[in-house]
Amino acid sequence: MVETAPGTKAPENVTSTQSSNNAENSDVPSGSSAVSADVPESDQPVVAQRAETTVHVRTDVLDVEIDTRGGDVVSTHLLKFAKTQGSEERFQLLQNSSNNVYVAQSGLIGPDGIDGKDGRPSYNYEQESYESTSEVIEVPLTYTAENGAVYRKVFTFTPGKYTVDVRYEVENNTSKTLETQFYGQLKRSVHSGESGSMIMPTYFGAAYSYDEDKFEKYDFDSMQDKKLNVTSQTGWVGMLEHYFVSAWVPKQGQQNRLYSRVANGSQAIIGVIYPMTDIQPGSSKTIESQVFLGPKDQDAMAEVVEYLDLTVDYGFLWWLAQPIFKLLQFLQSIVINWGLAIILTTVIVKALLFPLTKAQYVSMAKMRMLQPKMTALRERYGDDRQKMSGAMMKLYKEEKVNPLGGCLPMLLQLPIFLALYWVLLESVELRHSAFVFWIQDLSTKDPYYILPILMGASMFLMQRLQPTPTADPMQQKLFQYMPVIFTVFFLWFPSGLVLYWLVSNLITIAQMLIIYRGLEKKGINVRNKK
Known part of the structure; x- marks a missing residue:
């Protein structure tokens, strides 16, 4: 019940007249x-x-x-x-x-x-x-x-x-x-606030919305340089800090002025x-x-005023991040664990991308099969780049191989990774959300770096399994160091994101074994000679 008290009080030690400070x-x-x-x-x-x-x-x-x-x-x-x-x-x-x-x-x-x-x-x-x-x-x-x-x-x-x-x-x-x-x-x-780090950049500053701009960040340096002074019949003004926001929401439909x-x-x-x-x-x-x-709860903010939910800033990939978040939110409502929701989301994403994954590894296997012929062309044409290029294109056409087939599917998966990165970074729902054992906050790095190390190990195993599409020693050396480079980067990434990448790698390994078994039945050798 609401507490009640009779009478009316005046502030202690303050008169009822206006302060002159x-x-x-x-x-x-x-x-x-x-x-x-x-x-x-x-x-x-x-x-x-x-x-x-x-x-x-x-x-x-x-x-x-x-x-x-x-x-x-x-x-x-x-x-x-x-x-x-x-x-x-x-x-x-x-x-x-x-x-x-x-x-x-x-x-x-x-x-x-x-x-x-x-x-x-x-x-x-x-x-x-x-x-x-x-x-x-x-x-x-x-x-x-x-x-x-x-x-x-x-x-x-x-x-x-x-x-x-x-x-x-x-x-x-x-x-x-x-x-x-x-x-x-x-x-x-x-x-009075922090803007995160280079690995985990978070915005600290002001923002506003009005008739001509649905959502605009307005950092304090910009506020120093140029005052805000616009009139609008819609909109709001706010202050943002990572997972939380304060905002004045004026009456809509009248000529309000936004200022700073x-x-x-x-x-x-x-x-x-x-x-x-x-x-x-x-x-x-x-x-x-x-x-x-309050918190940057998208559903709660959407009920208050239009575009306030855009303070959950997913960047230029918002159109992809928002459905990923909705999927995560739906799965979490079923399994009641954000870590399990991330795993299930990964399974769904990898299942949808399986045709691309299959095309990627089939292309890489065929490219490996062409390596002896490619070597012969290099010996035949030497430094004549024009003839070499023409011969290679002819070979690709005859063998029905797309030289970009191994890279394109990987590039198409990159936006999903980036969108999920912003979802895990910006969604207040994952703040202090535990997974299992030592992972008690999916929005921060793994305190013992176990997930990044496992992720690096899975990348190394993938590398050993997949066909090597190039005979260039320099490129092969670069591929060998990729698991180490990725592991170092992922040491500071949110553990939820590393969990996604680890599970994605494990699913990819299973898919590779299935794809390779099917190729070998067709007589295509995909095993690297060590």
Whole structure:
């Protein structure tokens, strides 16, 4: 049940008037009747202000703190996600500390706004904490202006949802029309996250979507060089870090302005401003928005707003990665183990590619059979490249052999490998997902390097089994070193990806033995002479 407490409280040690701390508010955008109003720069430092009073809200998935000064979300823990593997401590998305600022701010600006250069409002609140895992929680904050207008800022939390509804209820008790604009923005310390490594690159920065661009990354260096300033009837603004995202989702279908700036080179701000809202005397109006604070769960994000799920960035192979992820997700729902789902996905992929695999090894076997004739042609034509080339093409045609037949199937499999690489790297579902024994996190490297070594051994066995299509000693030497080179690279790859490659190799070995047995029955010798 939601906790209840009678009465209304004012923040401790804070009056109900607006704060005059300019340093705190130098990042608040200016209001204007024109939606394209510029966001002012400030020479004053933007410092992290400790909340004098916070309202604590806990659902089944979120643990949130709301600062009563300004009504900003200053802390968010994601209860379904551990900070590190096996840790009791929950992952913290938003926080407001001296060395790391990452908060979701919102307010009302403009001629009759209560957030601006003169300060942020200090809201009255009904209770200090709320908790429910099964019921909707509403957190009302109230501010009464000197002119008698009443501003209620209400946060709504829904069980199982990472989306928080934020609405302003403005009651105009004055004799004049009130004009105000809603803004929602994310503020983050530029150097508070990591962008991964060369082997496992992960994006840390901002992103946005609007009418003309479904999804655009907007890193902090670009934000320094050029401000975002576009108007759009659709879209959102967000901050990304590997598996997690925060995003302001404005009301769609109106002329919102997306903006950004960097304060003193240390804090990046990206936000959205609504068109001007007029509230007639004696009437009231409600202004609504949403903020998403959670994991990059594609299904959950797709329900919030269009294209927010694109924050799970599969790169240029997204069209291939998305169905692979859907297949993985379906198989995992059956076997309840992401490692087994990867194995089953590998089996399905290899079964679908079997005709290509067969064509590859048949071509390689035939090429090996042609090696004596190729050697004779080299001795016959010597350095005459033109005649040699023509004779080789004639030989290929007579023997019905495609010289690219051994390479093309392998190249066609490469996009699948790359797409799966991005799926395993970007999908939050695999974060801290155990397989068996020592593999307790498929999204990170094998801690004992057992899978990469087994993968290298399987590559070596494949090499010993497959026909050698070339007699060039240099190329043969290169092929011999391939298992070692791949093993070294795979030492740092996600263990889920190495598992895929290992299982793929083992299936390929089984397929090779079947294919070779069929070729030998036809009188084609495919065994290498050692």
